[in-house]
Amino acid sequence: xxxxxxxxxxLFDKIWARHAVTQEDGKTLLYIDRVVVDDVRASQVLKNxxxxxxxxxxxxLAVVVQDHSVPSFxxxxxxxxxxxxxxxxxxxxxxxxxxxxVGEAEQGISHVVMPExxxxxxxxxxxxxxxxxxxxxxxxxxxxxxxxxELEHVLATQTxxxxxxRQIRIRLDGELAAGLSAKDVILHVLGEVGLETAxxxxxEFAGTMIDSLSVEERLTICNMAVELGARTALVAPDExxxxxLASRRFAPxxxxxxxxxxxxxxxxxxxxxxxxxxxAIDCRGLEPQITWGTTPAQVMxxxxxxxxxxxxxxxxxxxxxxxxxERLIGRxxxxxxxxxxxxxxxxxxxxxxQVLAGRKVAxxxxxxxxxxxxxxxxxxxxRGLRDIFLAAGFLWGxxxxxxxxxxxxxxxxxxxxxxxxxxxxxxxxxxxxxRTHLASPATAAAAAVRGEICDPRxxxxxx
Amino acid sequence: MEKFSQxxxxxxPLLLDNVNxxxxxxxVFMRSLEPDYEKALFGRWRLAASEAEPFVLxxxxxxxxxILVAGANFGCGSAREVAVWALVAHGIRCIVARSFSEVxxxxxxxxxxxxxxxxxxxxxxxxxxxxxxxxxxxxxxDLVAQTITCPDGTVFSFAMAHNERAxxxxxxxxxxxxxxxxxxxxxxxxxxxxxQPWLQSVRS
Numbered sequence: 300x301x302x303x304x305x306x307x308x309x310l311f312d313k314i315w316a317r318h319a320v321t322q323e324d325g326k327t328l329l330y331i332d333r334v335v336v337d338d339v340r341a342s343q344v345l346k347n348x349x350x351x352x353x354x355x356x357x358x359x360l361a362v363v364v365q366d367h368s369v370p371s372f373x374x375x376x377x378x379x380x381x382x383x384x385x386x387x388x389x390x391x392x393x394x395x396x397x398x399x400x401v402g403e404a405e406q407g408i409s410h411v412v413m414p415e416x417x418x419x420x421x422x423x424x425x426x427x428x429x430x431x432x433x434x435x436x437x438x439x440x441x442x443x444x445x446x447x448x449e450l451e452h453v454l455a456t457q458t459x460x461x462x463x464x465r466q467i468r469i470r471l472d473g474e475l476a477a478g479l480s481a482k483d484v485i486l487h488v489l490g491e492v493g494l495e496t497a498x499x500x501x502x503e504f505a506g507t508m509i510d511s512l513s514v515e516e517r518l519t520i521c522n523m524a525v526e527l528g529a530r531t532a533l534v535a536p537d538e539x540x541x542x543x544l545a546s547r548r549f550a551p552x553x554x555x556x557x558x559x560x561x562x563x564x565x566x567x568x569x570x571x572x573x574x575x576x577x578x579a580i581d582c583r584g585l586e587p588q589i590t591w592g593t594t595p596a597q598v599m600x601x602x603x604x605x606x607x608x609x610x611x612x613x614x615x616x617x618x619x620x621x622x623x624x625e626r627l628i629g630r631x632x633x634x635x636x637x638x639x640x641x642x643x644x645x646x647x648x649x650x651x652x653q654v655l656a657g658r659k660v661a662x663x664x665x666x667x668x669x670x671x672x673x674x675x676x677x678x679x680x681x682r683g684l685r686d687i688f689l690a691a692g693f694l695w696g697x698x699x700x701x702x703x704x705x706x707x708x709x710x711x712x713x714x715x716x717x718x719x720x721x722x723x724x725x726x727x728x729x730x731x732x733x734r735t736h737l738a739s740p741a742t743a744a745a746a747a748v749r750g751e752i753c754d755p756r757x758x759x760x761x762x
Numbered sequence: 763m764e765k766f767s768q769x770x771x772x773x774x775p776l777l778l779d780n781v782n783x784x785x786x787x788x789x790v791f792m793r794s795l796e797p798d799y800e801k802a803l804f805g806r807w808r809l810a811a812s813e814a815e816p817f818v819l820x821x822x823x824x825x826x827x828x829i830l831v832a833g834a835n836f837g838c839g840s841a842r843e844v845a846v847w848a849l850v851a852h853g854i855r856c857i858v859a860r861s862f863s864e865v866x867x868x869x870x871x872x873x874x875x876x877x878x879x880x881x882x883x884x885x886x887x888x889x890x891x892x893x894x895x896x897x898x899x900x901x902x903x904d905l906v907a908q909t910i911t912c913p914d915g916t917v918f919s920f921a922m923a924h925n926e927r928a929x930x931x932x933x934x935x936x937x938x939x940x941x942x943x944x945x946x947x948x949x950x951x952x953x954x955x956x957x958q959p960w961l962q963s964v965r966s
Contacts, residue, residue, distance in 0.1 A: 333961070727788055
């Protein structure tokens with residue numbers, strides 16, 4: 300399908316047009332190139348399909364991944380022994396689907412593994428039965444989330460009905476200063492844009508800041524676009540993307556690689572392309588960011604003070620056990636978690652390790668790091684990062700979602716305060732009464748060392 | 763899929779914005795392959811509430827309420843469809859909200875639950891009536907007429923896409939509906955195989 304020469308096409312339009320099967324009543328039937336089923340939903344989805352007499356149209360394009368239910372530590376029993384993991388194994392085998400199982404080389408969090416293996420490629424459509432599917436937009440793939448019944452439809456037809464979303468371009472300009480990361484950028488964007496503006500929209504992130512980020516950092520940005528309420532998010536693939544993807548396990552090789560590059564190079568919004576809204580956010584002089592409330596948009600610079608809210612936001616401050624006007628720096632913490640589909644890639648671990656090298660976790664703080672995948676874990680071990688974490692007193696867990704949603708990992712007591720590199724600080728998300736502060740891996744690592752919330756930048760100098 | 767045409771009963775007000783699926787169905791209640799959905803629904807809030815001031819759905823008039831009235835961005839956060847299943851387990855068949863998270867809204871449709879947005883002015887007027895009635899009289903939601911009738915006779919109209927309405931009214935199977943376009947899907951698939959020959963089988 301050709302773009303309208305009068306006003307050009309956005310990157311999103313181009314991917315959309317190539318996958319549109321037909322339209323009906325305001326929705327488009329989109330062809331889906333890659334489907335991911337996680338361990339929470341797999342057995343139920345596949346059982347329901349059997350009950351309905353539905354066959355999987357393209358089992359070769361679907362993957363089952365064990366991530367949400369993987370125990371982070373073997374202390375509470377044999378690794379991989381939970382009912383969800385067992386049921387997932389049985390279901391995947393029964394339907395002839397490829398399973399990335401606990402202990403296998405490819406296993407990890409779906410949104411970490413899929414780009415890392417070259418299974419979420421630029422210009423392709425990707426559906427996972429998990430809200431953070433748009434993460435893969437950081438590699439130029441169009442990620443869409445859906446519910447379990449919708450996933451049955453996708454597996455049966457290889458298509459999904461989607462209302463074409465409004466399109467918003469968020470331009471981020473500036474460069475990351477030392478000690479700052481993509482997490483700080485997207486938390487800042489959440490604070491600026493809020494939860495209303497981008498709800499249901501397709502976001503394209505652009506600007507000099509985005510251009511300067513690695514693919515891993517772009518994945519972090521697109522991951523938390525979900526917290527803006529976006530339906531999906533994209534970064535135009537560029538030389539950075541292509542270099543990162545080259546030679547990945549399932550990435551195209553040789554002649555096909557060159558053919559793919561030709562197709563991917565045009566995957567960018569035309570100059571004349573129009574968006575429903577254009578938002579520019581200046582990231583120069585950005586400080587490390589940390590959340591103070593119970594939505595990811597309730598965020599502030601680390602040196603700031605908890606705002607004095609008169610409205611419903613006050614409930615967030617109360618839940619967090621904070622006082623309006625107080626500084627977060629110096630607040631004692633109980634836990635630190637580094638991991639999740641937001642911040643468990645190699646560069647995240649490197650950034651935290653830079654803070655931790657030669658230092659120790661403060662007495663009374665329990666600190667956990669869970670690599671996003673076996674691949675990340677292997678590479679981190681090879682580069683000595685694991686040793687740095689262990690020497691500092693961190694616990695090193697099995698790849699999976701772990702403490703992000705209070706599943707598969709540690710139990711945290713009510714009232715405990717945790718600095719977490721995850722994406723949601725919702726009430727009770729990490730356990731009943733648990734107080735979550737979202738921050739970057741460096742900020743989390745610095746908090747672990749100090750035993751209180753602190754500015755990570757002094758730890759990074761001369762690192 | 764369960765059909766939906768009319769529903770009549772109490773309308774329970776939960777007038778908060780950004781109610782997320784971690785609040786609707788906390789993970790801690792979902793640790794089994796066959797969880798107790800009814801118990802999971804707003805599990806933490808219901809446990810934290812007191813006997814003197816129970817959670818809205820535990821108040822006598824709302825125990826069987828088929829209509830839930832919510833704020834903006836209802837069902838945001840995790841894509842977990844169990845949030846809808848838990849609402850259904852409680853007997854909720856219709857949710858009238860200021861707005862919905864898109865994924866959550868799609869999941870309601872797949873489960874025979876009617877999602878309604880009235881528009882700002884009507885929603886405010888409707889919320890006032892729901893609060894004033896306080897479960898003492900029945901509201902009626904009619905998808906055929908696309909109306910909500912309040913106990914005092916006030917009628918609010920709501921919009922609904924034709925296909926979504928038809929699927930709910932007739933309880934149509936979503937896969938069967940899509941496979942009417944099978945030839946077009948086959949054609950697109952063949953085209954994509956030419957355009958993206960690098961989409962490898964993950965089984966290789």
